[in-house]
Amino acid sequence: MKILLLNPNMTQSMTDNMAAIARAAVGDAAEIIPVTATRGFPYIASRAEAQIAGGLVLEMIAEHEGSVDAVVIAAFGDPGLVGARELFDLPVVGMAEASVMTAALLGESFAVVTFSPLMTRWYAECVCATGLKDRFKGVLTPEAAPLRLGNVQTDLRDDIVLLATTAATQDHADVVILGGAPLAGLADDIAAQVPAIVVDPITAATLQAMTLALMRSKTAKPNRANKPAAKASKGLPEPLAMAIQHGGPSE
Amino acid sequence: MKILLLNPNMTQSMTDNMAAIARAAVGDAAEIIPVTATRGFPYIASRAEAQIAGGLVLEMIAEHEGSVDAVVIAAFGDPGLVGARELFDLPVVGMAEASVMTAALLGESFAVVTFSPLMTRWYAECVCATGLKDRFKGVLTPEAAPLRLGNVQTDLRDDIVLLATTAATQDHADVVILGGAPLAGLADDIAAQVPAIVVDPITAATLQAMTLALMRSKTAKPNRANKPAAKASKGLPEPLAMAIQHGGPSE
Amino acid sequence: MKILLLNPNMTQSMTDNMAAIARAAVGDAAEIIPVTATRGFPYIASRAEAQIAGGLVLEMIAEHEGSVDAVVIAAFGDPGLVGARELFDLPVVGMAEASVMTAALLGESFAVVTFSPLMTRWYAECVCATGLKDRFKGVLTPEAAPLRLGNVQTDLRDDIVLLATTAATQDHADVVILGGAPLAGLADDIAAQVPAIVVDPITAATLQAMTLALMRSKTAKPNRANKPAAKASKGLPEPLAMAIQHGGPSE
Amino acid sequence: MKILLLNPNMTQSMTDNMAAIARAAVGDAAEIIPVTATRGFPYIASRAEAQIAGGLVLEMIAEHEGSVDAVVIAAFGDPGLVGARELFDLPVVGMAEASVMTAALLGESFAVVTFSPLMTRWYAECVCATGLKDRFKGVLTPEAAPLRLGNVQTDLRDDIVLLATTAATQDHADVVILGGAPLAGLADDIAAQVPAIVVDPITAATLQAMTLALMRSKTAKPNRANKPAAKASKGLPEPLAMAIQHGGPSE
Amino acid sequence: MKILLLNPNMTQSMTDNMAAIARAAVGDAAEIIPVTATRGFPYIASRAEAQIAGGLVLEMIAEHEGSVDAVVIAAFGDPGLVGARELFDLPVVGMAEASVMTAALLGESFAVVTFSPLMTRWYAECVCATGLKDRFKGVLTPEAAPLRLGNVQTDLRDDIVLLATTAATQDHADVVILGGAPLAGLADDIAAQVPAIVVDPITAATLQAMTLALMRSKTAKPNRANKPAAKASKGLPEPLAMAIQHGGPSE
Amino acid sequence: MKILLLNPNMTQSMTDNMAAIARAAVGDAAEIIPVTATRGFPYIASRAEAQIAGGLVLEMIAEHEGSVDAVVIAAFGDPGLVGARELFDLPVVGMAEASVMTAALLGESFAVVTFSPLMTRWYAECVCATGLKDRFKGVLTPEAAPLRLGNVQTDLRDDIVLLATTAATQDHADVVILGGAPLAGLADDIAAQVPAIVVDPITAATLQAMTLALMRSKTAKPNRANKPAAKASKGLPEPLAMAIQHGGPSE
Missing domain, CATH: 3.40.50.12500 (Rossmann fold)
Incomplete structure (x- = not known):
């Protein structure tokens, strides 16, 4: 099982520390894939910053969606959590x-x-x-x-x-x-x-992500009634545009 | 008084209709400045879309902040409202x-x-x-x-x-x-x-924006304790980066 | 547009001060009609006093209903607000x-x-x-x-x-x-x-009264389903009895 | 023990029926003193009517305060309850x-x-x-x-x-x-x-009034910190003005 | 009328004191039947203790159900109240x-x-x-x-x-x-x-128990829709097993 | 790791089915120890039954506390959960x-x-x-x-x-x-x-119990401020009496 540990902040040392903690938590049961935001802020601390970083979170999940089993948004304000959970068909948890x-x-x-x-x-x-x-x-x-x-x-x-x-x-x-x-x-x-x-x-979020991935792997992937309808977009990175378009071509 | 009527959707005809309604509401008391998103979605209808569009709202307000007295976010889900109100020093209202x-x-x-x-x-x-x-x-x-x-x-x-x-x-x-x-x-x-x-x-939001602008013009602009501290950023459009940096240089 | 600035307290100097503030708020956009309670209390400060003053508020609105476009109840406890808004067909706001x-x-x-x-x-x-x-x-x-x-x-x-x-x-x-x-x-x-x-x-309440009056003047006066049925009464001042009777004769 | 059964509606037959029920509930344990409003409405059914009737309730309690041990406001909307309980030093309950x-x-x-x-x-x-x-x-x-x-x-x-x-x-x-x-x-x-x-x-309210009167008779009458300060008034019936003035002379 | 004053704690002196207070409250209007737990704890002070004592409360009520008109659970945490009120066909009140x-x-x-x-x-x-x-x-x-x-x-x-x-x-x-x-x-x-x-x-709970017993004696005993269905059990004291079995034989 | 799967109902076939599901959920990561209530009810379906069964849950946990790492209370009403979590120093989860x-x-x-x-x-x-x-x-x-x-x-x-x-x-x-x-x-x-x-x-509860046991094994067992003080008792099964007495002798 692979868990994306997504740091929406740009601080690599923070990612390294959190990845070490996440690895200690899951042991051999899962592989931790850490990624760090390459745009945005060193450390998110306001609602405007979280609004922007939440968009980056969606972009970063879209890039990795096919290759991981669950996602941890590794910032306490849970930027992007609600939209990500609605859009993507894999478990996404926020630290908070x-x-x-x-x-x-x-x-x-x-x-x-x-x-x-x-x-x-x-x-x-x-x-x-x-x-x-x-x-x-x-x-x-x-x-x-x-x-x-x-x-x-x-x-x-x-x-x-x-x-x-x-x-x-x-x-x-x-x-x-x-x-x-x-x-x-x-x-x-x-x-x-x-x-x-x-x-x-981080320990809690990583273990919960693993728990949810275990649970969802047991059941068929549902055709969620509450998943947003496919929609064209403009100006979004290709993977996110594809996710929102349900895999169809973006505008 | 100038009121920015900000349509976070890309549909120009929707903006035109809303601008006409807003103008009828305020009469001669204010000038309506309509703008339409040039990226994003024709019509926002999910949380992921609102997460992205909310970031665009911040960018669009930052571009116009110096030249308007109040902002109407003209979409019922109020994308970006909470962050915008925290960040900018002018009244921002959402349609909802x-x-x-x-x-x-x-x-x-x-x-x-x-x-x-x-x-x-x-x-x-x-x-x-x-x-x-x-x-x-x-x-x-x-x-x-x-x-x-x-x-x-x-x-x-x-x-x-x-x-x-x-x-x-x-x-x-x-x-x-x-x-x-x-x-x-x-x-x-x-x-x-x-x-x-x-x-x-739209009538309600435009009139409320005008009301709030009238009220705030009467009092000195406060040095808000709850305004986020200035922060450097990377990869943001210049006006938004400047707003977040409190007018200082972006990274 | 005329706005009734209704002081349910008997203190005239308070009314004068509030009227000046209200006039500064609305400028030329509306005329402020100040009235002061002639019965009741110098300054309402308890629930029993508000119960009584709220009845006076209804009487005072009934006297002026035909000649104003909106009402401000100028006391922070909003005495009589809920009943007034239900009974009368014009906007009534409370200071609080x-x-x-x-x-x-x-x-x-x-x-x-x-x-x-x-x-x-x-x-x-x-x-x-x-x-x-x-x-x-x-x-x-x-x-x-x-x-x-x-x-x-x-x-x-x-x-x-x-x-x-x-x-x-x-x-x-x-x-x-x-x-x-x-x-x-x-x-x-x-x-x-x-x-x-x-x-x-007072500034907020006066501007909101003006905003609501602007909005309601744009739409036909609704035949509100939730308006109380006409009812006879005994011992009430004539204008209020008439309002409760929907303009019919009082008992 | 005497319990004031106060009907804020003007309908005497309603009072008679409720008094009979109240008497059946308390038996010999208490005397029921029924009173009927002489002004107001045959049957209260709106917030404006309750605002006015609540003022009448205060007047009627003030008239009987010295000669009863508890009060039942015998209308389901409990008009005047909050103010009465704050003002008077005896138990007051509402039907609802x-x-x-x-x-x-x-x-x-x-x-x-x-x-x-x-x-x-x-x-x-x-x-x-x-x-x-x-x-x-x-x-x-x-x-x-x-x-x-x-x-x-x-x-x-x-x-x-x-x-x-x-x-x-x-x-x-x-x-x-x-x-x-x-x-x-x-x-x-x-x-x-x-x-x-x-x-x-009516049974519930009468029995609760009796219960509260029993409890309060056992303890010294408190000098309630939250009782409103004495206040002069104008135009109120003498007993109510006296109660609000804490027994002092009215204006 | 008989009121069971049920002390779920084992401290007899506490029961004696509470029985004296209850008797002073009701005077001649009711007879107080005090009982003290013979198992459990001297004084309940935790949720685990209340879980256990609540079971004892059910047992004690079952033993006396036929011979009393109402029950007071005389401990502030109200152990067993919700279950007792659902199971038994007489008023049960908790001190809190x-x-x-x-x-x-x-x-x-x-x-x-x-x-x-x-x-x-x-x-x-x-x-x-x-x-x-x-x-x-x-x-x-x-x-x-x-x-x-x-x-x-x-x-x-x-x-x-x-x-x-x-x-x-x-x-x-x-x-x-x-x-x-x-x-x-x-x-x-x-x-x-x-x-x-x-x-x-204790005064409040005893008087309320008396009030509720008075009210319920006036109406036919309802066949409550929300009373749990009869059920067999194993290992419970006979009276409680009978109550849960609706009077039928226990397993 | 050992997880106690505690069925507070007496139905063995239900326990067997739930144990199979729990084992499928945890795989090799934990051992499932199923136990079935030997007193009480075939299937808990009321608050009184849950009050009694919750006491049995405490007894059953006390018997196994030393030999398991976490507990699942396998009934949807979570009987005994609040008391168990307060009393015992290991994770206890309820199905609901x-x-x-x-x-x-x-x-x-x-x-x-x-x-x-x-x-x-x-x-x-x-x-x-x-x-x-x-x-x-x-x-x-x-x-x-x-x-x-x-x-x-x-x-x-x-x-x-x-x-x-x-x-x-x-x-x-x-x-x-x-x-x-x-x-x-x-x-x-x-x-x-x-x-x-x-x-x-059952899958959710078992995986959560495992998650919590993993987390708590990483940290020293806290001396919880909110753990109830040691207390003597009478008539309780020895293991539960010992737990409530913090390991000291029961009365």
């Missing part, structure tokens, strides 16, 4: 939604801990967009944004442990999701110090 | 949200009547995304999709009147929004036959 | 609902800043009654109630700026509504100091 | 809210069956206003409004049984409330034929 | 739900004050399970759990008064419920010091 | 919740199709209890309950296909869950005929 659904299976309630107050609002909106608002205990962050993203796992380690502990003891979160690509992989490291179940979103 | 908020000021409850059952789900999601789900009485459509969009106002006139009447009498809608660009302008024509207040979305 | 809908078109989220903690609960209930609870970030007020209402704009200016700034930076409100007639007109004055879009409710 | 809360104690889910489709929307709004929307299975009515209200219990008996049965078997309502004063007293008569628990709103 | 519904009739909003932060989450979940989340202002507790439950009414009296005052003044709660069996009976004692209406859950 | 979360990762919206109208209400409540109500399109069933459960997969095959098709085309469900143990394994068989993604709950 997959970790939220996983957290909801591990406990009654969950919180998100992340590295910067600048992400609070967006991450909270992403969680609420999953529909699980009533089991969500909020986003906890350090008071100030970090100066550099590269080493937040070291610089903010103690803060993250403290915030996760607060989420468990004050906000009654059974599960804490460490949100955002810069924290990918930290969960294992701090789990013993946190009085809650800690979820790494 | 503007007509929903207008309807909520005209009556306690409202419904949407449109031309095709293929739009039901998407339009319902757009209305719910405004937050006014509890005052919404649903989407009513003919049973079958029309073969041609060009003349639905003539072909479906009786059906639309009947559906709007049902919305008022059975579903207790005080206000009926005629959703979707193909029905733009029909409201005036059928209003006398419908036992509810009928809203034309 | 109109500013909430306007705020929702200007940003994703909004908060209310007002002059006294005594208003917190009622204002919050009024906002929630519009249905937009999920986009609402709460009511922020000074800790203590002011001793005098007449000069709160001067006395509390710095507090209001600080509260509006907190709403934007801590509570992620894109838009701040300055709630309550005593703050009418302050928005322009402080807008440059607040990192959010600031909404003056 | 009291029967909804009682139904929620008798079963997981409940529906309302009433005599006319004209009441559907208003009754549904009254139920939702209690906050128990998620346990509510809707309002069921005959298809056409009855020509006369006086004998709906006889004319519509079979319809009501059938509708209540449908509520239980199709809509999974454990409890059926027979809404509206014209059906008062029918519950006992049809209970054996309906496969659900049937609630008579 | 009955006090919540009573509070909602006494004021617009309510809060819960209890003796230990360990109960916060569970009590909040119990309140939300009633459906009245939107009128609920939260659970307030002392910062630390008490060392002994036996004398919390004395040890924590001042804290409880302060917390109830905060609920009223800061959180705008009109009504304060003193949650948890260890606080049973304290309401009368502190009511004069709290600026809100204070509700004792 | 696991298939709902899986469905939410496969599509925007989902419906449940099952074999009998008698399950509609309970299954709908189970889905809503997961918190994902807003993405849920309802339960669809044949009009009549089947006479025998043993062969519903054959007898009702065509009905199930038709209902699943209706869910997709009329109710806009992207995913259809085949709810209830009697339909376990049917998904693969009918998937090619249904225009939606079809989910088998």
